[in-house]
Amino acid sequence: MGFIVDHIAFSYPDHPVLTDVSLTIDPGHFYGILGPNGCGKSTLIDLLMGHQRPNSGRITYHERNVHAYSRRRLAREMALVPQNFYVNFPFTALEVVLMGRYPHLPRFAAPSAEDVAIIEAVMERTGIARFRNRYMTEMSGGERQRVIFARALAQGTPVLLLDEATSNMDIHHTLALMEIVTTDVKDAGKTAVSVFQDVNLAATYCDRLILMKNGTIADWGETDSVLTADNLGIVFDVDAHVYSDAFTRSRKVSFRQRHAIHP
Amino acid sequence: MQFMLLAIGLAATVILSTGMGYIPVSPTQVLRIIGAKLAGIPGLTAGMDELYPVVVLDVRLPRILTAAVVGGGLAVSGCVYQGILLNPLADPYTLGVSAGAAFGAAVALLLNLTAMGTYSIPLFAFAGASLTLLLVIYLSASGGGMSSNNLILSGIIVAAILSAGISFFKYIADEQVAVIIFWLMGSFGSRTWNDVGLTLFFVTIGLVVFLFFARDLNLLALGDRTAASLGVDTRRVMIILLATASLVTAICVSVSGIIGFVGLLVPHMMRTLTGPDNRRLLPASLLAGAILLLWADTVTRAVLPHEIPIGVLTALIGGPFFCYIFRRKQMGKTAI
Numbered sequence: 001m002g003f004i005v006d007h008i009a010f011s012y013p014d015h016p017v018l019t020d021v022s023l024t025i026d027p028g029h030f031y032g033i034l035g036p037n038g039c040g041k042s043t044l045i046d047l048l049m050g051h052q053r054p055n056s057g058r059i060t061y062h063e064r065n066v067h068a069y070s071r072r073r074l075a076r077e078m079a080l081v082p083q084n085f086y087v088n089f090p091f092t093a094l095e096v097v098l099m100g101r102y103p104h105l106p107r108f109a110a111p112s113a114e115d116v117a118i119i120e121a122v123m124e125r126t127g128i129a130r131f132r133n134r135y136m137t138e139m140s141g142g143e144r145q146r147v148i149f150a151r152a153l154a155q156g157t158p159v160l161l162l163d164e165a166t167s168n169m170d171i172h173h174t175l176a177l178m179e180i181v182t183t184d185v186k187d188a189g190k191t192a193v194s195v196f197q198d199v200n201l202a203a204t205y206c207d208r209l210i211l212m213k214n215g216t217i218a219d220w221g222e223t224d225s226v227l228t229a230d231n232l233g234i235v236f237d238v239d240a241h242v243y244s245d246a247f248t249r250s251r252k253v254s255f256r257q258r259h260a261i262h263p
Numbered sequence: 264m265q266f267m268l269l270a271i272g273l274a275a276t277v278i279l280s281t282g283m284g285y286i287p288v289s290p291t292q293v294l295r296i297i298g299a300k301l302a303g304i305p306g307l308t309a310g311m312d313e314l315y316p317v318v319v320l321d322v323r324l325p326r327i328l329t330a331a332v333v334g335g336g337l338a339v340s341g342c343v344y345q346g347i348l349l350n351p352l353a354d355p356y357t358l359g360v361s362a363g364a365a366f367g368a369a370v371a372l373l374l375n376l377t378a379m380g381t382y383s384i385p386l387f388a389f390a391g392a393s394l395t396l397l398l399v400i401y402l403s404a405s406g407g408g409m410s411s412n413n414l415i416l417s418g419i420i421v422a423a424i425l426s427a428g429i430s431f432f433k434y435i436a437d438e439q440v441a442v443i444i445f446w447l448m449g450s451f452g453s454r455t456w457n458d459v460g461l462t463l464f465f466v467t468i469g470l471v472v473f474l475f476f477a478r479d480l481n482l483l484a485l486g487d488r489t490a491a492s493l494g495v496d497t498r499r500v501m502i503i504l505l506a507t508a509s510l511v512t513a514i515c516v517s518v519s520g521i522i523g524f525v526g527l528l529v530p531h532m533m534r535t536l537t538g539p540d541n542r543r544l545l546p547a548s549l550l551a552g553a554i555l556l557l558w559a560d561t562v563t564r565a566v567l568p569h570e571i572p573i574g575v576l577t578a579l580i581g582g583p584f585f586c587y588i589f590r591r592k593q594m595g596k597t598a599i
Contacts, residue, residue, distance in 0.1 A: 051491045075494030082488050088349050089484045089539035099482060103494040107478060148489075155493070 001062060002026045002191060003048060008057035010043055017043045018054075018215045027158070030185045031193045032206030032223075036236055040215045041195040042083070045163050048193065050074055061159075075103035078159035079152035084145055084168050087136040093147045094132040097123055100154030119154050125180060126150040127173075141168035149177055160184070162194035166201070178205045203227055204250045211235050227251055233258070265536060265543075269550035276554050276561075277331065281323050283565040288315050296320065329454040329462055330560040330573075331553040333515045334525055336466040338533075338552025339545050340515075341526030343473055343508040346480040346541060347501055348411040351534075354527035355512040357415060358399050358505075359422035360392045361523075364516040365447050366425045367391020369432045372443050384446065385517035392513030395421055400505065414505075449520030449574030451560050458518045469511035470549060476500055477541040484539070522574045524581025525556050531588060 003025035010018040018040045025031055025048075033041045046052040047059055050066040059066045061077065069077070079100070087096075100122075101115040111119075123129040128146050136144055145168050152160060160181060166174040182205055184190040196202040202209060202223075209226040211218040213235045219226050232240035238255045245252040282288045288296075292311060296319045299307035308316055340355040348357065355361075370376075371387035399421050403413035429447075433440050473480075479500045482490040487497040512526075529552040530544065537543040556577070563576050 046488070049492055051488060071491065071496050072494035075492060078492070080489060080492035082486060082492075085486050085489075087484060088351055089346075090534070091481075091484065091539050095538070095540065096485070099485070099493060102478060102482065107475070148485075161492075 004060045006058050008047060008054035008059060010047060010052060010054050016215060021217055023210060023217060023220050025191060025193060027191045028185065028189045029191060029208050030182060030206045031208045031210060032202030033193065033195045033210045033212060034199055034202055035212030039212045041212055042163050045161050045195060049078055049080055049161055072103055077157055078161055079155035079157040080161045081149050081152045081163065081165035083164050084141050090135040090137045092133050092135060093128055096136060096147050097150045097154050100151040103155060118156065122150050122154045126153065127176065142170060142173060145169055146173060158190055160190060160192045162192065164195050164197060199253050203253060204248055223251065266546055269547060273550050273554050276557050277327060280327055280557055280561040281319055283561055284323060286318055288319060293319055325456050325459050326451045326454045327557060328459045329518060330451045331557045332459065332462040332466050333519050334556025335549040335553040336462065336469065336511045336515045337522065337526040338529035338548040339470060339473055340508040340512045342530040342541060342545055342548050343480065343504050345530055346483060347504055348415060349484065350411060351531065355508065356523065358418035359395045359425065360509050360512050361516060361521045362422040362425035363395025364388040364392040364513060365429055365521060368446050369429050369443050372439055372446060373432050373436055388517035389513045392509065392516060395425065396509040446520050448572030449522045450572055451519055462514055462518055465511055465514040469507050472503065472507045473545050476504055477545055480504065480541045520574055522577050524577045524585065525552055528581050528585055529555060
């Protein structure tokens with residue numbers, strides 16, 4: 001069950017991105033992917049959702065190769081919240097959230113009462129109901145991300161893939177979004193895989209972490225065992241201090257620039 | 264509702280413009296002539312000048328319907344190009360299709376190729392447009408797929424080379440130069456029912472394909488990664504839509520020459536009316552494009568003292584109008 005990533009490698013024509021990546025992603029957990037810029041985090045997401053094909057190795061989802069599923073079938077299994085982007089056409093927030101229901105609707109069908117109920121509930125839950133009629137072209141980056149997140153929830157998939165989904169959001173909405181994901185993972189047994197830049201955010205919400213460096217997995221597993229000063233030092237090349245924070249009741253990390261030691 | 268109004272507007276435009284010209288024919292007479300032909304009741308035209316049915320059916324209607332179909336075809340192609348290239352400023356000619364068609368036509372005119380009779384020039388124009396598109400897609404395809412930036416850039420490069428080629432042809436053309444220039448500026452003069460049938464056939468096919476993929480085109484507006492996550496086979500859909508839109512454009516160009524701004528402006532204007540959802544935008548653009556180009560052609564044919572090339576007229580009207588809406592968008596941030 002879940003994903004099994006089996007010795008995959010992926011490269012663009014003139015530069016390798018991932019080399020020999022293996023891991024399993026079990027349902028009912030919130031995975032955080034951490035690593036320096038350009039280490040292949042987003043590529044790993046693309047491979048999980050079948051948007052890119054590995055050059056070697058294979059990824060199975062529910063014991064079947066990801067590429068053996070039709071695109072439409074996959075769209076009912078996993079939803080993606082991509083990095084921030086622009087929308088050049090004036091779709092309203094409501095129209096975009098409704099797009100999350102397309103994989104469930106026949107090509108020429110109008111949304112059913114059930115679809116409408118789902119998108120209303122999702123917009124209420126994500127707090128975007130009040131700007132339902134605003135244009136995507138006129139929103140701030142954070143607002144646009146919230147609409148895109150709501151659209152992914154409306155897709156109603158067992159798997160949620162987040163690629164820096166909160167990069168433009170303020171702290172209030174970041175925490176609200178994380179709570180929604182955690183609730184769905186804990187209570188509904190969903191699977192979430194999220195790329196983070198903010199190590200502390202991942203430490204607070206994810207129960208499992210995947211640390212990447214230079215296209216390989218540096219370490220992965222339970223957050224408590226992976227999130228160590230040594231690991232973070234190796235992956236990010238900084239001095240890290242990991243401690244238990246009473247206020248958030250989770251692990252926290254503080255960082256300090258690592259100064260090269262000259263002999 | 265909007266579609267009803269546009270459809271009625273188009274029908275009225277066809278009737279009115281058919282009556283206009285050197286020999287005026289009243290709208291009711293036009294309707295009687297069309298009715299007599301369609302229903303097969305010759306009695307309807309009784310008492311009318313014998314010249315009228317000939318003027319309406321053999322001279323004006325083929326030209327008018329060709330103009331309407333070409334206008335609709337260019338407008339829907341424009342919608343599709345804008346949707347795929349994620350760029351509201353794209354038009355059917357963005358990928359160099361017009362330059363390719365012009366190049367093909369110039370070759371045919373220069374070499375005086377008449378092997379295929381009156382179809383020589385359209386055929387060469389179509390071949391030029393198609394080959395250009397293939398070249399542009401080939402240039403822009405990278406390992407992963409096609410990005411809209413690559414497509415636009417490849418289109419510009421190829422169009423620049425072809426334009427230089429056309430200039431060279433004009434330079435060496437001698438007495439043919441006027442013919443080439445005249446063709447490039449576009450005209451609906453002396454179109455026949457064959458032209459109507461040809462364009463109608465391909466524009467209809469195009470519209471069916473576009474409507475079939477209209478929902479996928481909406482999703483492409485969110486970027487190809489997101490569209491893929493929502494179940495769109497992005498590469499396949501992009502290729503099918505690009506090829507179809509280019510086919511429609513090439514057919515339109517080959518019968519009428521190069522007519523700018525219709526494919527750019529009409530989707531823009533309709534988006535304020537229907538919103539960006541392609542399932543509504545495409546049919547609205549089809550009708551509005553038909554109305555617009557038909558009026559433009561009627562103005563140059565029947566209103567102006569001398570006929571001026573239709574491509575020049577659409578650019579003269581469309582250009583400043585586009586500047587206006589572009590400026591308004593910059594100032595007021597209205598959603599266009």
